[in-house]
Amino acid sequence: MKNNISQISVKTLLAVVFTVFAISSKIQAQDGEKLFKQNCAVCHYSHTDQKSTGPGLKGVFDRVPKGDWINRWIRNNEKLIKSGDAYANKIYAENGKAAMTVFEDLDEKQVESIIAFIKAPAPVPVGVASSSGGPESSETANGNGGIEPLYLILGFIVILAILIGSLRSVRASLQNASNRAEGKAENPEMTFGQEVKGWISGHRRLVGVFSIIIVFIGMKSCWDACYNIGVYYDYKTQKGYKPEQPIKFSHKLHAGDNEIACQYCHSTVEKSRHAGIPTVNICMNCHKGIQSGPQYKEKEISKIYAAAGFDPKAGTYDDSKQNPLKWIKVHNLPDHVYFNHSQHVVVGKVECATCHGNLKEMTVAEQKVPLTMKWCIECHRKTEVSMQGNAYYDRLHKALKEKYAGQYDVKFTVDKIGGLECTKCHY
Numbered sequence: 001m002k003n004n005i006s007q008i009s010v011k012t013l014l015a016v017v018f019t020v021f022a023i024s025s026k027i028q029a030q031d032g033e034k035l036f037k038q039n040c041a042v043c044h045y046s047h048t049d050q051k052s053t054g055p056g057l058k059g060v061f062d063r064v065p066k067g068d069w070i071n072r073w074i075r076n077n078e079k080l081i082k083s084g085d086a087y088a089n090k091i092y093a094e095n096g097k098a099a100m101t102v103f104e105d106l107d108e109k110q111v112e113s114i115i116a117f118i119k120a121p122a123p124v125p126v127g128v129a130s131s132s133g134g135p136e137s138s139e140t141a142n143g144n145g146g147i148e149p150l151y152l153i154l155g156f157i158v159i160l161a162i163l164i165g166s167l168r169s170v171r172a173s174l175q176n177a178s179n180r181a182e183g184k185a186e187n188p189e190m191t192f193g194q195e196v197k198g199w200i201s202g203h204r205r206l207v208g209v210f211s212i213i214i215v216f217i218g219m220k221s222c223w224d225a226c227y228n229i230g231v232y233y234d235y236k237t238q239k240g241y242k243p244e245q246p247i248k249f250s251h252k253l254h255a256g257d258n259e260i261a262c263q264y265c266h267s268t269v270e271k272s273r274h275a276g277i278p279t280v281n282i283c284m285n286c287h288k289g290i291q292s293g294p295q296y297k298e299k300e301i302s303k304i305y306a307a308a309g310f311d312p313k314a315g316t317y318d319d320s321k322q323n324p325l326k327w328i329k330v331h332n333l334p335d336h337v338y339f340n341h342s343q344h345v346v347v348g349k350v351e352c353a354t355c356h357g358n359l360k361e362m363t364v365a366e367q368k369v370p371l372t373m374k375w376c377i378e379c380h381r382k383t384e385v386s387m388q389g390n391a392y393y394d395r396l397h398k399a400l401k402e403k404y405a406g407q408y409d410v411k412f413t414v415d416k417i418g419g420l421e422c423t424k425c426h427y
């Protein structure tokens, strides 16, 4: 009979251990898929040979050189191309010298798991995959796939509890058996609660130390989760995203070489939350006259005419032939974030280039910054509020400086006016 009890307990124990292992290895397998969606899916289909910005990756292992070539390519394709590697230069040329992002911050293990994902059979029917994980999707998974330390500890505690429980029942049945053998009465049943209480009062100090450790770990996890959300989520940044647009519009040619002001086209940037993308009418202001470009001649500019319903030979518009340009959004903040351009550009006097890089040099608009919460917050921590011509801040600043004179070097950074409050940035 005592054998039965201990057998059942050992079985439960094993079952729990296996479940924990099964869950953790499943998470491992999903890792690659998640990483792929976060880093690669904007430019590649994983399980078809359909081309997007980069080639479809179905069957890629049959094309690329053997060995660790693919790892080196994924980590830093730029270096590989520069090194003169024949295959790297071949695909680079074949894809119109479109640059793949450099992924030096992915470690070996992450690259391996991405490769494993590409090698594995398609996770869901391809039709579904391309609509949920395809290049145009902005779907982003959360969590970085690892098990949180807190869960590991909780799992450990559960296993420990089961272990103690089973040992306890084994001990009880052994005791009873020996009592019976010696002809004594059976032990009065103590409830588990009573026993725990007894144990705790016998081990006060140990329990104290453990409680402190557990509370500390719990607090630390909460702190990390709240405070470092941006850090945790840094990996899913779309930095480097530069989708191919319906017209080969070049900022370098317009804002750089021809020195057209940003505000001419992004006319609401100083007045509203959005910078705005110019309508085709704005393009027509100039392109009614400029009918040929330096690089693509009539080819690209004719797409403006198609969109405006304009016939360049007759010089007439036909409203029924208009079809609006479908620009692809480069920067995408999630819906729950509030960002306001005029506040930053006009009140904060932050330059466009600080957040967007130098568009005057870009032929294709590209996201140059991470756009994560960490990125917003780091700037708010270190950037001083612009005081020039702002009487309200001026007074406030003077008052603060007087109050803390000689004690602190008062820097009036954005965080001091509430730039770290959750509700300022989140709905």
Ligand code: HEC
Residues within 6 Å of the ligand: 036, 039, 040, 041, 042, 043, 044, 053, 054, 055, 057, 060, 063, 064, 070, 073, 074, 077, 091, 092, 093, 095, 096, 097, 098, 099, 100, 101, 103, 114, 240, 241, 242
């Ligand atoms: C910004 C777009 C972009 C992103 C993001 C991107 N790639 Fe690429 N990738 C390309 C382009 C474009 C090529 C073709 C070569 C070239 O022009 O540099 C390419 C080529 C490749 C090739 C060689 C394909 C072949 O047919 O030989 C592999 C493998 C590859 N990428 C894997 C990845 C992986 C894995 C990721 C994510 C970690 C990734 N790429 C992210 C654009 C991208």
Ligand code: HEC
Residues within 6 Å of the ligand: 245, 249, 251, 254, 255, 260, 261, 262, 263, 264, 265, 266, 277, 278, 327, 328, 329, 330, 331, 332, 352, 353, 356, 359, 360, 364, 365
């Ligand atoms: C002649 C009109 C024109 C001028 C001048 C211009 N832009 Fe643009 N801008 C566009 C168009 C059209 C797009 C959408 C297509 C694209 O992304 O390339 C765009 C896109 C952008 C984007 C990416 C928007 C997104 O989808 O997230 C940024 C950022 C940007 N412009 C900043 C600037 C800055 C900064 C300047 C000045 C240095 C500037 N632009 C000057 C027309 C213009």
Ligand code: HEC
Residues within 6 Å of the ligand: 262, 263, 266, 269, 273, 274, 275, 276, 277, 331, 332, 333, 339, 341, 344, 345, 350, 351, 352, 353, 354, 355, 356, 371
């Ligand atoms: C403090 C950082 C910051 C500055 C400064 C800034 N932008 Fe932006 N810009 C952003 C962010 C963040 C987004 C993404 C907004 C979103 O997705 O809602 C964005 C988006 C855009 C877009 C896409 C359309 C839109 O309104 O969402 C354009 C165009 C643009 N910015 C142009 C400009 C121009 C032109 C300037 C300078 C006059 C400028 N930006 C200054 C951070 C900045």
Ligand code: HEC
Residues within 6 Å of the ligand: 247, 248, 249, 250, 253, 254, 258, 260, 278, 279, 280, 282, 283, 284, 285, 286, 287, 290, 292, 293, 294, 295, 296, 297, 300, 301, 304
């Ligand atoms: C303020 C005037 C102005 C506006 C507005 C303007 N452009 Fe241009 N665009 C130019 C000039 C100047 C050139 C260069 C002509 C040249 O060098 O021969 C040019 C050239 C081009 C070319 C040819 C590129 C090539 O290399 O062949 C394209 C495409 C183009 N613009 C698209 C647009 C689009 C799309 C818009 C609206 C979003 C727009 N432009 C708005 C002035 C303008």
Ligand code: HEC
Residues within 6 Å of the ligand: 333, 337, 338, 339, 340, 343, 344, 347, 348, 349, 350, 354, 355, 371, 372, 375, 376, 377, 379, 380, 383, 384, 385, 386, 414, 417, 418, 419, 424, 425
């Ligand atoms: C390059 C630096 C910089 C970056 C990056 C930046 N900000 Fe700001 N932000 C400022 C400055 C400077 C101000 C102060 C403007 C003022 O004087 O009111 C400000 C103010 C704000 C405010 C108003 C705060 C208040 O208390 O009134 C909000 C909301 C805000 N930013 C949101 C964002 C979001 C969301 C992002 C990221 C997507 C972001 N900012 C990125 C510099 C930055």
Ligand code: HEC
Residues within 6 Å of the ligand: 142, 226, 229, 233, 234, 236, 333, 334, 337, 371, 372, 373, 376, 377, 380, 419, 420, 421, 422, 423, 424, 425, 426
């Ligand atoms: C200065 C602006 C700013 C402030 C202040 C701010 N956030 Fe955020 N937060 C962001 C931005 C931007 C993102 C989007 C990050 C991304 O998509 O990678 C974000 C994302 C998040 C997310 C979602 C993460 C995800 O993957 O979608 C949560 C949750 C969050 N913030 C909570 C908070 C809490 C709690 C606070 C207050 C302690 C706070 N935020 C303060 C800008 C801010």
